[in-house]
Amino acid sequence: MNQQLKFIFFIENKFYSTESKNQLDDYLNFIQHTFKNFTIIPIYLTLDGEKPSNQQYFILTYERIESILYTILILYKEQLSDNVYKFIEDYNQILKEKFYPNQDQVLQAINIYRNYKPTINALFEETSKLNKQLQFESGYQFEFMMKYKNTINYIFKHGKNILSYSFEQFIHRQFGGEVLYDAHPTTPNLLPPEWNSISSIKLRESNYWLGKGLIVWFEQTNDSRLRLIAEMGPIEYIHRIWLLEQLEKIGLAFRENSKLEKTRYTRFFSQKIDVNKWDDMEELSQAMVALYNSTEFVLLRKQIADMLNYKNSVKNRITKTIENFSTEKTTIQVQKAFKKWVGTKNILENDYRVSSKTLSFKIPLFDAFKEKLGETREKWWWDNGPFLFWMNINSDSLFFTLEVGPIDADKRVLLMESMKEKGIKFSKKGLTVEAKYNRIYSETISIVGLNESDLIHAFDILYGNKELQNILEKLQIIYDETVCKLE
Template identity: 30%
Template sequence: MTHSLEQIAQLEHSKEFARLHQKFHQFNPLKVLRVDQFEIRHSNILAWLLDPNETHQLGSFFLKKLLTRLVMRAENEGKGDGIDFLSFLYSSFHDAEVSREVKTHTNRMIDLLVHVPSQKLVLVIENKFHAGESDGQLVDYLAYAKAEFQEPGYTVLPIFLTLASEEPSDDSYLLLGYEDVLEIIEQQLEFSKETTADAIYDFLSFYIEVLKEQLVHDAESVELALTVYDENKNAIDFLFLSQNDNFKKQAVYKSIYKQLAKLDESEKTALRKIYGAKKKTIDFVFNIGGNVIREAFLDFVKEADMPEEAYAAHIRFPHFILPDWSDFQETLGEPASAYWLGQAFIIWFERQVGERLKITVELGPIPYVERYRLLTELEKRDVSFQQSGKEEGKRYTKIYTAWTDVGEWASKQEVLKSMFVLYDAPELNDLFRKIAESVEVMEDATEEVEEVTESKLEKVLNKSTVPPIPKEAFDLFCAKHHIAEAERNYHWRNPSFVVPAFTRIEERYGMSRFDWWWHNGALLFWFDQLRDGRLKLILELGPLQGEDRVALIRELEMLGVTFKAVSKLRTAAYTRLYSNIKVIEDWQDAQQVAEEMTKLFQHPRHQELLAKIEAVSMASSDI
């Protein structure tokens, strides 16, 4: 075990590991009582909070806030129709009765049952802190409650409370997450600190820390764990696996288990003591560093060729956008709050109960006028969503969800394969085209351009895959605009070209400082065939020598071309000057594709920019 002992010793000297261990071992009496590890103890705390007459002296604050959260969650849209939540929020719950472990007619136990006789309201709460569902239990609980409270006028609200916002097997249940519980308690302490008894405040503060540890891996802890795992992977794996046998079937760990099997008893005892002293920290580092869905997602975005700004490898909800969705911002506006990647849409993966992988596409909190118009256009194209999503004040609307089974969650390759099964699904790619079509119609309406016809839409959406950009179309475009053979390069997805002004600029500012496409010049045009069936024209400033690049940018700025500060750094390499997009009706029709290329090239905004580049090039040629 000499080699592994050296690595373990190195781990002991890791400053990052020490900091992480310190974070996890701050005193918390609830952890001493192991409240954090048992569902039943969380249910006891919830029962205490839900009862307005309990010793917390908070009255019905928690109960009413919980009802508010049920209404706010997007997953519950449509489930509470016909229920007058507003009347409940402004009513007295002084007679609320909270019961634990209520036995049903089939001898099952309901975790929490809240009965408010004066309001004829019953909450049936199934609490799943770590455990999964049992077959038929949700149906049984709801049937019991309805049978017990048959009196006319009663409202029975079934609630599925989980740690990771898993969806219930019974659609009639309203979804609630422990993140909701956390935020309710935090809000209470933030706004009522002065009126909350010290003992209650301290207890709830400790409970907040317990929930945060389960729910919120703060950025610092995650970064520390990733650093520790990256630098001490062998030691972490060795220590963790020495006390955990449930990974033996994973091929990647077989060699470690073989090494562990050869240890004598004294060595095994030493490992047990080391692991026992740092168990929580080692477990956290192993689970974060070796997070399969995150690792698979990083391979996914690499294979899908996504730029860094288009994704985030979150450990629970890795998410991304199609790279060109950032172009929608001019038409759709920016989200009203810090929403995922700051764009109108988001796509994310998440692991579901039952060993499934789920993908979700959601429209976020963009300005209401644009949101309503976009949802209306999507609706015309048979995109389904909760109708309440079109109401003013609604912020989040799911427009697509799909699942697939994962053969082996321990296998990164299996998870990666499942990600691509979901990503490449024809239904999802049809949605991408419908989104593109809807945004283009909105753009056309704004610019008073001819609106796309329904027949055109049908042709686009009926194609499950997009063929290559026809070479004939690119040749027709180049012939129309007098682009010589030496000034163009055909690629099935990204045909590119230059214009004479670019050559004149190169005479003054030189060529790129490293290989860039086929031309290695200062500027380049190319067409891009997007995943959602659109054609995009891009004009980009390339990686000139630092001082030359900055000098060219200054000249363009004098003519009114705007640049971000980062583009003006000497180390900057690529700066997009212009892009525009068109939906292609029929990719097989070379004439039509060529015409759309020309429309993109001759767009007034583009021609205005090109005239400024031409002016700089003429000034360059005069020197």
């Protein structure tokens, strides 16, 4: 209730219970009389979406509440306190346990109903009369019916369910049995053969339905119709985004949160058909055939099959997408970390460069060499100086190098001879006048799974390496002893 807005949500909760005579009318009349001038929204909350006797009540199911709570947990995790999030998560789990049928009990109910159908029908008829009675009676029969009415109702409701038997008949008729399926008692399901290529895409949850990324199932709706549903499961995020985008291209629409990385399941097709007799196996089987072979679903099956098998197969295409996506994501992380790292080393903005594939920088000692030895005889990187640090950015590693560039040949030979004398190692060709480039230090470091602070530490490790620092000390000596004296 909101006093300020004069608004009331009034919920009548029927969890494994039934209405008494005029109960909903009396409740609503009382609320309307007590809270005059308020906007009142009466809600009839049940397990299976039962219709209220008073049509002014809105219908709500526990399954719908569970779906709403799941969305809240996905979208607002960062905004919720730990206690609130835990409370919603626990309550959501309780709802799942309550409204998802226990399959062993359902199978038992089916067997009991099939063996004792006339008796169960008669008992159910009697319990229906009890629901309308306001006074209690004496006697064993009345006490028995009151004690076991929920059990009788459960057996009657689920016992009439012959979905699994009808589904097996449908499987044999449609596929000759050659298809991946599960004759589940309430949600029989299968993977259409055209979609077998989905097997190349890994699941984040291996216990999802048939262990594949797509699923199709049949179920009975609250209005006693048969519904076919197609769903995308918890496949790896980059594959999920790719497939959702392909489905959008053929006109399918999804909820806004379907593209979030945390989202696991997305239903992308649903279709219903009327069923007159839910205890008629042949009618149910024919209804499944009709839904599965409807014009809309046949077209969708073909379209998705084309997506999964397009050109060189979805595996090659998605693998390439993953590599590009992963490399791009890694590059951005490395670039950000590098910019922070050069700041910690007081390297000026003009003394480093960042590109999509490489990082490079120089130190004051390199500028001192450049002042005495001049620029390179051809364009080299962005500074055209004698020395430069540069790094290649790979998806899983950094390749770090200190290199000598193509300065004037005579001065270069003099420099390289001085480095050799100090014990700095490089290829023999570096002492020739034809030589242009020589790496005098290189190192590779893994960056798999590193966050920003880890990457900054990785740069420290690369630059602070003892061998590299020893080379820099020898270059400083060469400058002080030889190069600075050049005219």
